[in-house]
Amino acid sequence: MLFVTNAQRHRAQGALLQGIVLMWARASAGVLPGFFLAAALVGLVSWLLPGTWESTIMVGLLAFFPLWIGIACAALRFPSGGRAWLCLGIAAVAGLSLLRLLQASGWVG
Amino acid sequence: MKLKPATLRTFTTLHSWVGMLAGFALFVAFYAGAITVFHHSLQPWASPQLAATASLDDAQQLLDQVLARHPEAREHLGMTFPGYELAEPTAYWQNAQGVWQFATPRHLAASPTPPGASLPELVNELHYTLGLPLVGSWLMGLVSLLYGVALVSGLVIHLPRLFKDLFALRPGRNLKRFWQDAHNVIGVLSLPFHIMFAVTGALLCLLFVLMLALSPLVHDGKLMEASAAAMDTAPIVQKADVSRPLSPLASWHARAIAVAAEHGVADFVPGYLKLAHAGDAHAVVEITGTSPRGLGAGAVALNATSGAVLATQLPGSRDANHAVLSAVYALHFGDYGNVAVRWLYFLLGLGGAFLFYSGNLLWIESRRKRRQAEQGRSSIVMARATVGVCLGVCVAISAAFVAAQLLPALGWRVDAGERWICFGSWALCVAWAAWRAPLRAARELLWLAAIVTALVPLAHGFVTGWWFWRSAAAGHGALLAIDLGALALAAGFASLARAASRRSRHDDGNSVWADQAR
Numbered sequence: 001m002l003f004v005t006n007a008q009r010h011r012a013q014g015a016l017l018q019g020i021v022l023m024w025a026r027a028s029a030g031v032l033p034g035f036f037l038a039a040a041l042v043g044l045v046s047w048l049l050p051g052t053w054e055s056t057i058m059v060g061l062l063a064f065f066p067l068w069i070g071i072a073c074a075a076l077r078f079p080s081g082g083r084a085w086l087c088l089g090i091a092a093v094a095g096l097s098l099l100r101l102l103q104a105s106g107w108v109g
Numbered sequence: 110m111k112l113k114p115a116t117l118r119t120f121t122t123l124h125s126w127v128g129m130l131a132g133f134a135l136f137v138a139f140y141a142g143a144i145t146v147f148h149h150s151l152q153p154w155a156s157p158q159l160a161a162t163a164s165l166d167d168a169q170q171l172l173d174q175v176l177a178r179h180p181e182a183r184e185h186l187g188m189t190f191p192g193y194e195l196a197e198p199t200a201y202w203q204n205a206q207g208v209w210q211f212a213t214p215r216h217l218a219a220s221p222t223p224p225g226a227s228l229p230e231l232v233n234e235l236h237y238t239l240g241l242p243l244v245g246s247w248l249m250g251l252v253s254l255l256y257g258v259a260l261v262s263g264l265v266i267h268l269p270r271l272f273k274d275l276f277a278l279r280p281g282r283n284l285k286r287f288w289q290d291a292h293n294v295i296g297v298l299s300l301p302f303h304i305m306f307a308v309t310g311a312l313l314c315l316l317f318v319l320m321l322a323l324s325p326l327v328h329d330g331k332l333m334e335a336s337a338a339a340m341d342t343a344p345i346v347q348k349a350d351v352s353r354p355l356s357p358l359a360s361w362h363a364r365a366i367a368v369a370a371e372h373g374v375a376d377f378v379p380g381y382l383k384l385a386h387a388g389d390a391h392a393v394v395e396i397t398g399t400s401p402r403g404l405g406a407g408a409v410a411l412n413a414t415s416g417a418v419l420a421t422q423l424p425g426s427r428d429a430n431h432a433v434l435s436a437v438y439a440l441h442f443g444d445y446g447n448v449a450v451r452w453l454y455f456l457l458g459l460g461g462a463f464l465f466y467s468g469n470l471l472w473i474e475s476r477r478k479r480r481q482a483e484q485g486r487s488s489i490v491m492a493r494a495t496v497g498v499c500l501g502v503c504v505a506i507s508a509a510f511v512a513a514q515l516l517p518a519l520g521w522r523v524d525a526g527e528r529w530i531c532f533g534s535w536a537l538c539v540a541w542a543a544w545r546a547p548l549r550a551a552r553e554l555l556w557l558a559a560i561v562t563a564l565v566p567l568a569h570g571f572v573t574g575w576w577f578w579r580s581a582a583a584g585h586g587a588l589l590a591i592d593l594g595a596l597a598l599a600a601g602f603a604s605l606a607r608a609a610s611r612r613s614r615h616d617d618g619n620s621v622w623a624d625q626a627r
Contacts, residue, residue: 023122036326043327053328057339058433061319065311066304069257073265076119096326103329 025081030072033088038068040095047099047108117266124262128468129491131255134239136465136499138249138310141236141506143458146443146451148229150587152195154569155226155513163191167214168198169358174217175200176387179210183387190362193380195225227524228513231531232506237314240532250314257307260300267293285474292467295460302457303464309441339430342395342422343383343410349390353414364416365396365409372423374400374407390414400424404445405435455594462499469495477620484621492547492621494539500554501538503602507562508534510595514568548613548622555606563599566592 046060047053071088078084102108144151168191175182182202189199200212201223210219223230238245267274275297278290296303312319324332337345362379369377379398386392392413399406403424410419422431439445443454469491476488509531516526538557542550569592570576580588612622 019118019122023119023126026119027123039323039326042323046327054335054339055429057332057336058430058437061316061323062308062312062433062437064319064323065254065257065315066308069254069261069307073120073123073258073261076123077116099327 022081023076026075026078026084027072029078029081029084029088030075033085033092034071034075035068036092037088037095038064038071040092040099041067043099044095044102047102052109112265112269117269120262120265124259124266125472127255127259127262128465128472131252131259132465132468133494133498134249134252135256136462137239137502138236138252139458139461139465140499140502141232143455143462144506145229145233145236146454146458147587147591148233149194150591151229151232152226153585154588154591155228163197163214165191165359165362167191171198171200171212171214171217172358172384175202175212178217179204179212179219181205182210184385186384186387187381188384189381190379197224199224222524226513227527228509231509231524231527235502235506235531246314247318250311250318253307253310253314256303257311260296260303260307263296264300267297271297285471288467288471288474292464292471295464295467299457299460299464303461305440306461309437312437313441340434342397342408342420342431343385343393344420346386346391346393346419348386351390352388353390353392355384355387355392355413356416360416361394361396361411361413364411364418365398368409368418368421369398369400369407369423372421372426374403374423374425376400376402377407377423380406384413387413393419399444401447405432405439407435466495466499469499473621479618479620482619482623484619488621489547493542493550496547496551496554497539497542500551500558501535501542503558504538504554504561505531505535507558507565507595507598510565511561511568514565514572518572546623548609551622552606552609552613555602555609559599559602559606562595562602565595565599 042060042064045063046056049056075084075088078087168188172186172188175186179202181204182200184202186200186202188201189195191198195213197213197215202210204210204219208221209223210221211223212219213224216224234240234245237249239249241248264271274290274293276294278287278294280287320332320336324330328335361382365379366377377398377400379396381397383395383397384392385394393410394413395408395410397406397408405424407421407423407427409421409423411417412419422428424435427435443451473488473491473495476485478484509527512527512530513523516523538554542554544550545553566577569588575585575588577589577592580586580592
């Protein structure tokens with residue numbers, strides 16, 4: 001490793017840049033769709049627990065940030081940014097739709 | 110636990126990024142926060158002339174005077190009981206323009222400046238806004254979220270060696286390993302404390318924003334309306350439009366203690382009250398207080414004319430919303446248990462500040478080029494910024510403490526003067542670090558911090574006459590502890606300065622810390 005050629009250096013820099021792009025592609029999925037997924041999870045638990053949803057307001061707010069951070073970090077384990085956006089996006093839309101359905105039908109309160 | 114090398118690399122990159130984005134703000138938040146733990150004790154230290162005593166009668170007079178003079182205060186008024194924040198009671202309300210107004214028994218005219226010393230408020234502001242107006246607390250909310258990400262990613266990186274290296278602290282020739290060990294051991298052993306701060310810090314800064322976002326998304330737009338019942342104790346009552354005089358303040362105080370005792374809280378100490386619709390038959394008073402053995406405050410709501418109990422939220426019998434909210438406050442501020450808890454918070458706070466400082470040093474070290482004198486641009490900028498911002502804020506806070514004692518003695522305005530000295534000296538330190546070679550700047554700023562911090566008890570003794578021995582003899586533990594704490598910090602800065610000098614003598618090759626690095 002004493003002599004590093006220019007080609008090796010360029011390859012190393014290219015790999016580093018690629019790594020950073022990959023990291024942000026996945027991290028952004030954790031931050032944006034991840035936000036809506038965390039919201040959906042908090043909402044579902046809050047509305048599905050026995051009793052009124054009002055009685056779990058603060059617990060839900062408290063749980064939201066760790067949940068969001070957890071999803072944002074877990075998003076880095078997806079193989080690609082596109083996959084992360086797709087999976088988290090579908091999960092978020094599904095979660096929020098289910099919640100809306102439950103609320104509209106009056107099954108939860 | 111086994112992790113793929115690629116995963117480890119990703120989390121290492123993430124840890125560096127969030128550390129860089131949030132590390133400086135977190136250093137300031139933890140250093141200032143460690144001091145803010147003692148903000149109650151800082152009041153008498155910074156303004157001995159306020160150490161008057163007051164009774165419930167004084168509080169009653171204040172209440173009557175404020176309600177008579179300021180009609181706006183009749184709608185909503187808050188008031189601290191004597192000895193809660195200050196020895197004197199303080200009344201506060203919003204005027205017609207929505208600006209908070211304050212009054213005390215000695216200053217009955219409405220004033221927009223809260224009573225009491227400005228020093229604790231300045232340190233607290235640095236802690237939760239970095240001193241930035243308007244957006245500061247939201248910025249610190251985002252910083253808290255990044256801090257959470259840094260905790261998770263740091264733990265993941267360290268996971269494979271977590272138990273093997275838990276108590277490893279390897280001094281010796283490899284300084285990087287020593288710093289890395291120290292960073293890891295403090296991070297792991299104080300992890301529960303850090304997780305709690307990341308979560309409660311984010312919630313306290315962003316609660317309102319989060320509620321605005323979640324309300325339409327998951328609560329059908331009804332969250333803001335429902336949150337009042339989740340956070341306040343007193344129910345929202347419409348005015349009766351029948352005038353009726355308030356019952357005496359002392360009767361509310363006694364009633365709150367009695368009601369708390371009925372609910373099993375034997376030693377309830379009322380802290381402050383909120384009064385709505387004063388003068389109306391439906392006037393409501395909510396009395397919040399703490400008990401030495403409970404986590405977080407409890408409250409009793411009464412009809413302020415008849416004394417009938419409207420609602421209670423007391424430790425042991427409160428609902429989930431109130432239990433969570435008061436636990437969040439109590440855990441974040443460390444105002445439960447006795448003084449040992451606050452010292453623990455202080456030490457863990459300083460440990461947290463070390464975590465962010467050492468994180469920056471490790472980032473620089475991992476980019477070190479040992480075989481050439483020329484170091485990377487980013488490493489040098491990082492070294493200058495770390496030295497200037499982090500050591501600078503230590504100098505600045507100590508300078509504000511000295512100013513709090515000297516400015517009144519010189520007859521200057523304390524609150525504005527303290528601010529100028531604090532932010533001015535901080536800016537000068539940053540400029541100094543940008544100009545000098547990083548190691549020299551570090552050494553000089555550490556000596557400066559040691560000297561200015563050592564001046565804190567001297568200025569206090571010189572101006573007020575409350576030297577160590579007099580505080581000790583009179584049993585003023587808080588005054589003594591602040592002076593001794595400043596001396597201990599000064600000694601700490603001095604020993605760090607000596608360590609920096611040693612490093613420049615036993616120079617171990619090329620780095621941004623080489624004596625001539627530019």
